[in-house]
Amino acid sequence: MISKRIVLHFPHRLVDQPIIYKLVRDYNITFNILKASVTPQEEGLMVLELGGEDADFKKGMEYLKSCGVKVQPLSEDVVRNEAKCTDCGVCVPICPTGALEIDPITRKVSFYDTKCIACELCVKICPTKAMEVHL
Amino acid sequence: MKSIREINEKIKAGQAVVVTAEEVIELVDKKGARKAAEEVDVVTTGTFGPMCSSGAYFNIGHSKPRIKIGGGSCKLNDVPAYCGFAAVDIYLGATAIPDDDPRNKVFPGEFRYGGGHVIQELVAGKDVRLEASAHGTNCYPRRRLETYINIKDLNEAVLFNMRNCYQNYGVAVNLSDNMIYTYMGALKPSLGNANYCSAGQLSPLLKDPYYKTIGIGTRIFLGGGVGYVAWNGTQHNPGVKRRDNGTPVASAGTLAVIGDLKQMNPQWLVGTSMLGYGATLSVGIGIPIPVLGEEVIRHASVKDEDIYTQVIDYSHDYPGMTGRVIAEVNYAQLKSGRITVKGREVPAGNLSSYSRARQIAEELKSWIMEKDFLLTEAVAPLPGPESGYAFRPLKERPPVF
Numbered sequence: 001m002i003s004k005r006i007v008l009h010f011p012h013r014l015v016d017q018p019i020i021y022k023l024v025r026d027y028n029i030t031f032n033i034l035k036a037s038v039t040p041q042e043e044g045l046m047v048l049e050l051g052g053e054d055a056d057f058k059k060g061m062e063y064l065k066s067c068g069v070k071v072q073p074l075s076e077d078v079v080r081n082e083a084k085c086t087d088c089g090v091c092v093p094i095c096p097t098g099a100l101e102i103d104p105i106t107r108k109v110s111f112y113d114t115k116c117i118a119c120e121l122c123v124k125i126c127p128t129k130a131m132e133v134h135l
Numbered sequence: 136m137k138s139i140r141e142i143n144e145k146i147k148a149g150q151a152v153v154v155t156a157e158e159v160i161e162l163v164d165k166k167g168a169r170k171a172a173e174e175v176d177v178v179t180t181g182t183f184g185p186m187c188s189s190g191a192y193f194n195i196g197h198s199k200p201r202i203k204i205g206g207g208s209c210k211l212n213d214v215p216a217y218c219g220f221a222a223v224d225i226y227l228g229a230t231a232i233p234d235d236d237p238r239n240k241v242f243p244g245e246f247r248y249g250g251g252h253v254i255q256e257l258v259a260g261k262d263v264r265l266e267a268s269a270h271g272t273n274c275y276p277r278r279r280l281e282t283y284i285n286i287k288d289l290n291e292a293v294l295f296n297m298r299n300c301y302q303n304y305g306v307a308v309n310l311s312d313n314m315i316y317t318y319m320g321a322l323k324p325s326l327g328n329a330n331y332c333s334a335g336q337l338s339p340l341l342k343d344p345y346y347k348t349i350g351i352g353t354r355i356f357l358g359g360g361v362g363y364v365a366w367n368g369t370q371h372n373p374g375v376k377r378r379d380n381g382t383p384v385a386s387a388g389t390l391a392v393i394g395d396l397k398q399m400n401p402q403w404l405v406g407t408s409m410l411g412y413g414a415t416l417s418v419g420i421g422i423p424i425p426v427l428g429e430e431v432i433r434h435a436s437v438k439d440e441d442i443y444t445q446v447i448d449y450s451h452d453y454p455g456m457t458g459r460v461i462a463e464v465n466y467a468q469l470k471s472g473r474i475t476v477k478g479r480e481v482p483a484g485n486l487s488s489y490s491r492a493r494q495i496a497e498e499l500k501s502w503i504m505e506k507d508f509l510l511t512e513a514v515a516p517l518p519g520p521e522s523g524y525a526f527r528p529l530k531e532r533p534p535v536f
Binding site: 094 | 184247330471489490493
């Protein structure tokens with residue numbers, strides 16, 4: 001079994017296609033939608049947790065790529081710029097998944113990208129703009 | 136009892152015992168205040184957070200031919216600066232933003248660039264674009280000026296902050312049903328989070344609650360360089376309710392500080408953006424407390440769990456000036472990341488960086504131990520709790536036509 005959090009970018013021409021449905025039906029992949037948005041005249045973006053048998057998962061990813069969907073690991077999406085972060089910690093209670101933590105002793109902030117669902121709340125509220133989106 | 140002169144002699148001889156405001160807590164716990172006061176000469180404090188009443192003034196030098204910017208207008212990287220002075224003196228405030236910034240037109244606005252960011256870039260040695268216009272006179276004929284300036288070429292670049300270093304600060308929460316965006320950060324509805332802004336047991340004025348050692352003229356760590364306490368800060372309010380240990384339970388004393396911007400460091404002066412609110416500057420300040428006796432060290436060793444502050448609703452009570460306080464909590468509870476308000480557990484976050492406050496206290500300690508920094512006697516005291524000095528609301532008197 002394999003389970004991964006990924007970001008899918010759907011080009012404009014694919015926005016009306018039932019791609020995730022086919023991914024589930026033909027490749028036996030389970031999914032949990034973490035975030036989805038469609039920008040008019042632009043593209044669709046989905047953040048998903050996908051799971052399945054290793055072979056199915058691989059074929060499923062190939063299917064997505066063959067359709068023209070850009071697949072990106074979620075961890076590449078949100079980045080903490082350590083040079084800009086002042087370790088204030090105001091982002092910690094804002095994060096809905098506990099991906100940002102402050103160490104009780106050092107009082108320094110850590111970012112766990114495996115827990116991040118790329119909601120980007122921290123990106124908006126960070127006072128020194130240390131949380132960055134890299135799409 | 137020790138005098139500041141005696142402490143300075145020990146610093147010069149490399150024999151002074153200097154501890155941070157955190158270290159002194161453990162020391163007093165272990166040895167008692169009397170013994171600790173004999174051993175320790177200086178306690179260093181620190182704080183690093185957004186401080187909106189910050190700004191810097193510059194003398195840019197005279198152009199050829201001359202221009203009188205005074206009475207005209209000028210901008211630094213599109214951010215308007217105040218120039219109602221003589222020909223080439225200008226003052227840039229931390230919260231100033233470009234005229235074409237969208238502000239809150241699309242709510243919440245981002246306020247990505249303002250006076251605080253310009254100050255940080257100048258301190259970092261970057262070129263900044265100056266644009267000025269003037270009315271032109273016989274002695275100052277020029278009417279327009281566009282040039283890059285660099286901090287190293289300015290005659291003076293001086294950080295002058297009219298209110299910094301708050302002695303304690305309230306905790307912001309939101310009791311309404313909608314998300315709100317404040318200078319205390321984004322506050323989720325129905326007590327979704329609580330934001331505070333203090334270094335607690337490291338914060339300068341909380342460690343000298345009656346201003347017995349910190350006064351006008353005190354030499355301090357300011358933005359990574361050396362600065363001085365110029366005056367009490369605006370909104371200085373020493374008369375608020377205090378606990379037995381002397382610490383006020385709400386925002387009380389403040390400082391106006393000044394220092395040579397050319398010596399400062401962009402690590403300790405950081406341009407800051409508050410979503411939906413505005414731009415500002417985060418400032419690092421550290422103040423040494425000379426241990427003149429037992430009372431001084433007893434105050435300097437107060438811990439987070441003995442410093443309390445008030446929880447205030449920023450959806451209704453803060454904007455409406457109702458004065459209502461929802462709860463009182465201490466800094467140990469706040470630092471645990473969870474406080475209890477109205478029987479509910481609320482996650483708490485700090486706008487002020489405790490790790491940076493600690494770094495400042497350590498840095499100041501090393502300056503003193505390396506004999507680079509001597510302590511000063513205050514020239515005059517700050518107004519204390521008994522002075523009657525108070526922070527009053529505006530009495531509105533609308534003109535009648």
